[in-house]
Amino acid sequence: MRYPIRNIVYEKIKQSNTLTDSELSSVLAKEGIDLNLPEINKILLDLEIYGLLKVSWIAKDKRRIELIK
DSSP: OOOOHHHHHHHHHHHHSEEEHHHHHHHHHHTTOOOOHHHHHHHHHHHHHTTSEEEEEEETTEEEEEEOO
16 A cells, blocks of 8 residues: 655655755655655645645745644
């Protein structure tokens, strides 16, 4: 059985509490999960709507992803 990619992304964020979008991409790539930027954005938006995390801009092209406790 394969877990939904949204759950896998959430678990990776949960392990580190706070990370940037580029760090998330590299962590997923190490696990063999190849996602492009629009797919990551969609997953992050879904998780933010569910109230599980917060995404904020820290630079022009860099975002900070953190869990909501």
